[in-house]
Amino acid sequence: MGKLPAVSPKSAKPNQSPAQRALARLGLVRDIDLALHLPLRYEDETRITPIRNAREGEVAQIEGTVLDCSVQLRPRRQLVVVLDDGTGRCELRFFSFYPSQQKTMAVGERLRARGEVRGGFWGRQMLHPAFRKAEGPLPAALTPVYPSTAQLPQAYLRRAVAMALTRVRLDETLAPEWPVPPLAVHGQNGHLHIWSLREALLFLHHPAPDVALATLEDHSHPAWQRLKAEELLAQQLSQCRSRAERARLRAPVLAPGDGAGSLHAGLMAALPFALTGAQQRVGREIAHDLARPQPMHRLLQGDVGAGKTVVAALAAARAMDAGWQCALMAPTEILASQHFAKLVQWLQPLLQARGQCVAWLVGGQKKKERATALEAIAQGAAALVVGTHAVIQQQVRFARLGLAVIDEQHRFGVAQRLALRQKTAGGEMEPHLLMMTATPIPRTLAMSYYADLDVSTLDELPPGRTPVVTRLIADSRRDEVIARLAQQVARGRQAYWVCPLIEESEALDLTNATATHAELAEALPGASVGLLHSRMPAGEKQAVMEGFKAGRTAVLVSTTVIEVGVDVPNASLMVIDHAERFGLSQLHQLRGRVGRGAAASACVLLYARGESGHLAQAARERLKAMLQTHDGFEIARRDLDIRGPGEFLGARQSGDAMLRFADLAQDGALLDWARAVAPQMLARYPALAQAHIERWLGGRAEFLKA
Template identity: 50%
Template sequence: MPYGLSNIMIDGIANISVQELRGVGPKLASTLADYGVRHVEDLLFHLPLRYQDRTRVTPIATAREGADVVIEGEVRAADVVFGRRRSLVARIQDGSGTLTLRFFHFSAAQKNNLQTGSRLRCFGQVRRGGSGLEMYHPEYRVLQDEDVAVEEALTPIYPTTAGIGQNQWRKLCKQALDRLHREQVDELLPPSGKYPYELTKALQYLHTPPPDAAQELLREGKHPAQLRLALEELVAHNLSLHRLRERQQEEGAPALPLNKEALGAFLASLPFTPTNAQRHVLQEIAIDLAKPVPMMRLVQGDVGSGKTLVAAGAALQAISSGYQVAIMAPTEILAEQHWRNFCQWFEPFNITMEWLSGRTKGNKRLTALGRIASGDASLVIGTHALFQDNVAFACLGLVVVDEQHRFGVHQRLALTKKAAPQQGRAHQLVMTATPIPRTLSMVAYADLDCSIIDELPPGRSPVTTALIDSSRREDVVARVAAACSEGRQAYWVCTLIEESDVLQAQAAEATAAELRAGLPHLAIGLIHGRLKPLEKAAIMAAFKSGELALLVATTVIEVGVDVPNASLMIIENPERLGLAQLHQLRGRVGRGLQASHCVLLYQTPLSANGKQRLSVMRESSDGFYIAEKDLELRGPGEVLGTRQTGLMEFRIASLPAHSHLLDEVQFIANAIRESYPERTDPLIHRWTGSGQQFAKV
């Protein structure tokens, strides 16, 4: 059925305060408000994380270890036992078997309740203990003579916060459902025969699933009721990112027309010829920059596809129009690589440049800040330090954010606000060498236009990948020695689970010392995040010039390092890294004409997931295929990086489980923007609440 007109109420249950519900006084209302629950509708969309089955009594003899079950039985003995920990122990029987209840925290009244001969109904997880089957701290009630019915529906377990227990959530949500019977919740999606469930029925079902509910589907998030709500949540998320884009574009931006002569001279001065893909993306960017609205474009390209050249073309267009450009990278080593490239490329054009990082101190920092604020520096390159409050630009026209997934939405938007108020926002170009699966970019980057550099420069050789057990480490060291004796160069990458620069540096230092002892005839360098910028630059220069045969490094070399003669990479403990990061590291080799190799030196035993992930690396060098597999195996938060996970904290939607909904999500979101714009704010508020605040950045 095509989308059509429908009657819609934008008020009703959405505006009924939780304080109208029984048991909600000022204190509880305040706690709920802090948690984002202010109205009855908020309770309806406060959905269970999982369910317990209390709809049937399980005979003790058939109870499985590890299962959550309801047991009924007669107390045969109860006493306080003094062992390593004092505990209250009761033995109950139901005619089929015996079960022990154990309480480490108990009161005198609780002990008195567990009288021999009394009947109990207990709910808890069955464990195997020294005396057979046991339950620790079960929920229980003493049964009187009358029959007490079991629960009629599965028991929901809700997300919670300090000060609100599960029973409170259940009582509150039950009252909200009672209201739902009398007052319909607003249907905010356009009418369609394709929705897997009606909204009201979906809410009722998910709060109180029947005993015969398909629990496996519920656990996997694939029940039709969950799909209906996941669809709406993804639509709301899409609308919120488009709203973010609209608000920025309302502010306007300086129109930066293309200077064809300057761009032509720049491209002609390069020692290589840009690929057709690079030229195409440069054209897309040039059209965006010439408009008086902020460009918001994401450029994706696999390792070595030449994104930096595209950024340089965009920077030249802004500078030729009399505006400043800021280029921000997540690490100093990548920012330094950009600095070297731009110095070399822009030297013939007399473009003034400035450097700013967290390690720029004292008078040097004051001088840099002064040149940036006065406009004496046309191009500013640095790290996170660029968006600090005391960094002011004279006329910022373009912001380039490299490895965009390392920065949150707040950070990249904060930098675009540094444009002068009268000129609106700076244009924004964000780049990533970590290919983002289409499914993920449709959700996380719906506010950005996307360009893909899908062509590698000529002269790149394929990299073969081998998986080798760390027990064969000596063979790998011999392989490194042989490669270097033939005049080639190699990387040896040390990885640690910990994020600590200190621990990573120590691990790399220990590995370098071991390799120097084992390979005394080789010149071996060491680079890690704790070295000073000048030290890192000197080591990289020595490696690039061939003075060093082997470079021991932490993952700081993940991006931005280009040494064509390096044709062998060893990555220790690759099972600790994500596929995207492994692909980035592997991209440091294969930049010359000779055959290149990457050895993944793993620790046994490998988990099933670890084997699957490393096999993907051996099978493919396609960054987009690897990214899809990374999403499938690790989830969106890990793929995007910790700074972006806030975007992915959905209440019910989940990727990649709900990826098949995304084309429909785009269709519905477009229909709402075009035909039902009054529904946008209620939808965003329903699903994101105060989470939409970042749109005001």
């Protein structure tokens, strides 16, 4: 095959073979990428099973002489080959075949065939087995089956991996004083043996036939443990280095301004409620960070309704008291407008006395309004800027940006978060960064993916939140749910009805928002039913939301654009259509839109079974969790168990550095080891640490900093 050219998805050229382009699309560019492309499963081609000993239902490899090779036309066209090994006979049946295959399986040829043995009226059979001429010795190791695509045959991929393993440098990067934890130590001939990376990789690509397959499949084998330890160490090294690099950066010192004339004191006095103990504690943590000359890099997490916006507003007041600007970026215009309305209410009167304002910046603004906002931001008259991703566009110039707040940070791509941080606060300085999320991060995930962040947790809800009753109802009882909705509307209450799709889809036979809006408008004569979805113009969305908040609209039919940020105390019923299609955290966020007033509130999870008449296992687990708990942290833990960290973290996009091998639920001991070793390794062996990061993360390490 020759040496495989190193190609990237962007540099793939038309003259490359489809297999080479497929390698690039899979990210298999460097030799180390191929070496770390591990098998999904293995086939045992190391032994021959006599036909008479082959058991029905088991996969076996047989070898024998072809007695007959003929095409049968009934009951359907098929190639039937009869193989005899002296102990018995087995029919090989192929419903699709080529003349070249018939030639290989001609009468008299000696074949090896591997497949599932079936019993039949005429004896043992195999349907579409793998086969080849019985030439050469049997393999000494199990045959790997790799993750692949249609354009990348297993034989080509196996050769590519084998060649990469002969070329790749696998020098040890772990110093001997930090052996991998006992999980990775394996007894051999009565002696302890610590697997090297080279040994582990060679073994996992070609394991010995006597290995217990279960230990390979559940990744508990010592060779797997070594790889998982290395991967976790690379991640922790990258995070530690990011933290160390951040400590060398400079940020404006935003010293507390709690005096009588300060914005912070004015805001505290203007708030119509008392802060919870958790809000006060987190406020002190943030104030301590802002007063340091290093940039804050803090994640503020709290359940739905825990009061994160107030904490962010108080942090912004501290920045403005110190003479610096603050920017708050939200993922949707609806959420951004909610923040804007609250912050204008709280801060605009205080800022006006200083000749400053709160600016609004989104993509769909009128040209004149946008130009006015940009000028105010550039001159420093806009002390606080609230908006969507428009805040990070190139033409936005801040006079003195000292604090950047990102709400629902997991909804932004890494490159977007980096762009906001690079709106420098003047000179070589970087703004302080406060990220907020209403999707609590389980501890193991925070230790792994957010090791370079300081995490503050609002673990206390403000008093007065009404408990929300959750009900699971089959779609066949949809009429009953609509009748319940009509009762709520008749009592003067408001309700949400959330749909998963905007338009009909042939792939997913789900009721769309437009059809549901028409259905409810007909079922509720005299009631105002609004429609909200992401494709509506910004002005129209705003008008619909204002109508609902003002109480003019009784029922709001919506897609998930109302998932976060919408606060309508009079809304007491949330109906989630096709709830089985939603993620667990998303369901929890939607439920949090009700129970914000004094009225008893309910959340109805309307579900539809699949064609089989059953819900998928993951959907059942999600809906069950919603019935069992309202605790956002418990919801997050279960969501992590169901979806895994990659999907849970969602939009750590662009340079996605999710773990491929380690499992945070099972590998806590390895994670603890990696967290302990990483800072020591960076301090004592920086060259080894760099080599280790480069091997495992390549260019993706930069994105772990965002």
